[in-house]
Amino acid sequence: MAFENKFIQQRIQKAQTLKESGYNPYSNDSKRNTTIAKYLNVNADIEHKEDKRDENRHYTVSGRIKLQRIMGKASFIKIEDESGMLQVYVARDNLPEGFYNDIFKKNIEVGDIVEVEGYPFVTGKGELSLHANDLKLLTKAIAPLPEKFHGVTDKEIRYRKRYLDLIMNAEVRKTFQIRSRVISLTRHFFEDKGFLEVETPMMHPIAGGANAKPFVTHHNALGIDRYLRIAPELYLKRLIVGGFEAVFEINRNFRNEGMDATHNPEFTSIEFYWAYKTYRDLITITKEYFEYLFEHLDLPKRLPYGDMEVDFDKFTEIPLIQSLTDIGGVPSDVVNDKEKILDYLRSKNLEADANMTLGYLQGELFDEFVEEKLINPTFITEYPVDLSPLARRNDENPDITERFELFIAGREIANAFSELNDPVDQYERFVAQGAAKEGGDDEAHEMDMDFVDALSYGMAPTAGQGIGIDRLVMLLSNEHSIRDVLLFPAMKPLSESTSIEETEED
Structure with a gap:
């Protein structure tokens, strides 16, 4: 990773700012109690309620921020875990004093992994969402994700950075x-x-069982060659x-x-x-x-x-x-x-x-x-x-x-x-x-x-x-x-003069 990249430097600085303020951007105390898929399934009945919400139900979900719409006193984010995507409504007045303006708006962004506690409701556009009562940053991502609408389409990058391919x-x-x-x-x-x-x-000791050319390795203790099967x-x-x-x-x-x-x-x-x-x-x-x-x-x-x-x-x-x-x-x-x-x-x-x-x-x-x-x-x-x-x-x-x-x-x-x-x-x-x-x-x-x-x-x-x-x-x-x-297929080595980051920017 090119730490000199200006966008990465900006994110590193945000993580440092959080640390200096006493907020750990890499905490390890998740309280998640359900997956997004289970949350969406168990609360599917909310749309039939008169006020389309149930403040007596409480859930804690975690996931990576894939979309963020910042507004004045309230925002929407979409988070994704392995099971699915969920929209979360984040309002200033529902969070601890100063958190919305000083931490959420300034230092939490797309790519970060967060945990949200709240109750289910359906938006005016009919989307089952989560109304946040509490939000916590679990992991600060210092490498920005590719632009959402283009994603990761380059085969070379997808195979070399399978983790990024899976994210996007x-x-x-x-x-x-x-x-x-x-x-x-x-x-x-x-x-x-x-x-x-x-x-x-x-x-x-002998390459057999199929007509094929083997890989050869050496067994140091025995002092003999061996063949990967x-x-x-x-x-x-x-x-x-x-x-x-x-x-x-x-x-x-x-x-x-x-x-x-x-x-x-x-x-x-x-x-x-x-x-x-x-x-x-x-x-x-x-x-x-x-x-x-x-x-x-x-x-x-x-x-x-x-x-x-x-x-x-x-x-x-x-x-x-x-x-x-x-x-x-x-x-x-x-x-x-x-x-x-x-x-x-x-x-x-x-x-x-x-x-x-x-x-x-x-x-x-x-x-x-x-x-x-x-x-x-x-x-x-x-x-x-x-x-x-x-x-x-x-x-x-x-x-x-x-x-x-x-x-x-x-x-x-x-x-x-x-x-x-x-x-x-x-x-x-x-x-x-x-x-x-x-x-x-x-x-x-x-x-x-x-x-x-x-x-x-x-x-x-x-x-x-x-x-x-x-x-x-x-x-x-x-x-x-x-x-x-194949999660990690065999690839030719990158040339010393070309980095993945340069390829992505192209």
């Missing part, structure tokens, strides 16, 4: 309230299904080996990759593993999970998302290869021929790596021609085995796996499969991944012999799934950047 934009607080509810409901849903919540390590999968499956039959974890993952509208270096997901189940059971429980969320969040089944409308009564399912032709429009004679896929991609002015396997090239076709067209909830099934190093092969067709990804509004929301529990097959896939890593694929899995050893003791037939909480909240709150559902 009530709808932002609603988004994060939805996020909190989604996480809470997710936890309750899986607990009610008999799952056990667990915690697994955030620092791994890219996924909890391999540890959760160790718990299934150990005898737990249904586990889940809601926590952060870290991937040292690019940032865009749907990717942040740290993100939140739920992963759950269910013994004696298959990916078909996961399709069923996923539908039940969305039904549960919509019921408890009181959301309509036809949900707007940007210029789209997603119908959550229309879950569909289609194999990946079939989706390339039926949805993506790729000719049927192309989808299973590596050279034809390469030619087809080039004909669309798309670059293609000739060293990619057939499965990876089919994945490229899907990404380019299918994914963004999947608006209603769609389970894409039967992924090629080389795209799924931890998934179980299909018994009838060993080239595909028992896997699905759920897409909604053109984005991946969930990934699931029947887990590979053959230790020899898993070892061979790790070997193949290791070769890919040596060939330059820095997202490929490393060999995790401890996990192979765990599988060698026998893991029950198991199905596992991960759901991206951030993308789910984006969908349910109609937000189109992951930064809008």
